[in-house]
Amino acid sequence: MNTFISAFTFDSLVWDWIIAVYLFLTGMSAGMVLISIHLKRKVIEGKASANGIIKATAILAPLGIMSGLTILIFHLTKPLAFWKILVYFNPTSVMSMGVILFQVYMVILFTWIAVMFKEELATLLQKLFKDRLAFVNPIVDKIAKFENALELFLALLAAMLAAYTGFLLSALKSYPMLNNPVLPVLFIFSSVSSGAAACLMLGVVGFKESFHSKSVKWIHSIERPVVVFELFVLLTFFTGLIFGGGQKEAAAMAAIGGDFWASWFWYGVVGTGMLMPLALNFFVPAQSRHNKVFVLLVTSLSLAGVLMLRTFILYAGQMTVV
């Protein structure tokens, strides 16, 4: 118990698990959007809004980013002053640039969802507000003409957002493990990995998208390469630190060769979050894989693994000061 407490509370720790949850939710939102945009453009035949995966993204992507930002606001020492971060800018601050990115991303995300679900939106508005919000519909119709450009722009924003969470930490020169150029790349892969898991979880289990649909099959086809690439990026991350020597090497060894956080990394992040889902998908026969309990199990493992990865990077990263 003592090691548990000391693993979560040490002098050089500034950002705690709330930030890890926020990084996770943001990455998941960006990953879901990236996957869904590809599905809509290249895979889905017919109406995208009828697809379970797209429905899952329409709900979880905005919910993830909004809840992430909400917990972030309450994590400030002055939550009521949060609006100042929207008013004042500092072009040299990664966080300040991220705040601008967030605002644009959320606007474009909501617009994209409104365009895709414009008929459902019209029905909903009619039901809730009668004719009072009817003016929204022609506006959505007008924007729908630019759907292609909107989609490409949103994909770019989502990729930037996934990378941003990495840049946010890699800007910290004070912690040699975080001040690492591989971090944004690692976070893009883990974002897509958590996005795929979240898409399948809510899409298949919640919205009953068929196991045999093209969109589910496509997500399955990228799952394995994404995790393998993620493992490779993790490898380069730590070899880079170890070959860097000095405090970088000390940071790497404290993270993956030490006590609590090393176990967390090897058993939790790599074992439970990456190798177990890979093994389950590989060894379990196809017909057994096609049930909801199996999907729920594998996607839960992947999501837990990504959350554990973000927590690990954050805590282990702050243990060693340059």
Place this chain on the structure above:
Amino acid sequence: MACSRRNLLIGAGAVIFTTGVSTVAIAKKSLVATQEDGDKRYGMVFDETACIGCTACTDACRETNNVPEGVSRLKIERSAPMGEYPDVDYTFSRISCQHCDNAPCVTVCPTGASYVDLKTGIVDVHGDKCVGCGYCLAACPYQVRFFHPETKSADKCNFCRDTNLKAGKLPACVESCPTNALTFGDLNDPTSEINKVIASNAVYRSKVELGTEPKLYKVADTKGEIKR
């Protein structure tokens, strides 16, 4: 030969000796004048060979700047004991803001609350602009920033900018040091006391390889390894 009891007696004597000495009045004029001129680069020298670890500076800082218990703008860190009893010795290091010319806390701050005052070179915080995200606390390689428990803003040493310095006095730590281990002044002025101390001693600065250009110079102790 170094002897802790001897060091203590020298220190105690020095405290008594310097109490009430009117160096303040002399410093007053020169400091007010330099601040009005603008474009100063205030820095500090911490002489490790002179520091006896009495922490008079820490107490003076706390009192002058109303720093609450539990947090501190200035710490004196004592090394592990060196040598065998009774010949035990220590080295002391100063943990406080280094007033970097290229300050990481300023670069990362999303609202511009953390800034370098161009008139004095002092790194300071606009309390009302700070939202308390903690990015500057994490970015500082010297780990000297903290959240003020009452204002909830990021806080740290600002060379007594709005207390002693404003009143035309030297920073509280410098004023209170019984052994004159601290020298404060304008690095841009070639005739200043601080430049004389830097020119006549072997000095070093912490973590210069990060390119932060800190303005806290240290005269290395003759004993033990330099902890950069």
